[in-house]
Amino acid sequence: MGWGVFLLALYMAMLSIAVILRRQWMERERLAYPVAQVGLAMVRGEDSKQLVNGFFKRYPMWIGCAIPMVYGSLKGLNRYEAAVPIPQISWNIALEGILEFTL
Numbered sequence: 001m002g003w004g005v006f007l008l009a010l011y012m013a014m015l016s017i018a019v020i021l022r023r024q025w026m027e028r029e030r031l032a033y034p035v036a037q038v039g040l041a042m043v044r045g046e047d048s049k050q051l052v053n054g055f056f057k058r059y060p061m062w063i064g065c066a067i068p069m070v071y072g073s074l075k076g077l078n079r080y081e082a083a084v085p086i087p088q089i090s091w092n093i094a095l096e097g098i099l100e101f102t103l
């Protein structure tokens with residue numbers, strides 16, 4: 001119960017600070033929120049003659065999308081059929097035979 005009161009007070013303090021600083025950040029400084037930039041790049045239209053904008057034509061975007069999609073698909077297929085392998089994404093590195101790190 002004590003932690004609940006503390007977390008509620010912390011939430012209210014953070015919300016109050018955000019409300020106080022919002023006008024300065026958004027209207028006067030025009031702060032660009034980095035998390036929102038990806039979404040804005042996805043919906044931004046560049047040319048009326050093109051079917052998709054330039055964000056979806058970039059090779060790194062498709063690589064970054066394909067890696068988790070392929071891994072997630074293999075992981076899901078493995079749950080239904082055990083014969084589908086899951087790639088190993090952790091490696092053990094031994095340093096001079098003394099220490100062993102897992103990545």
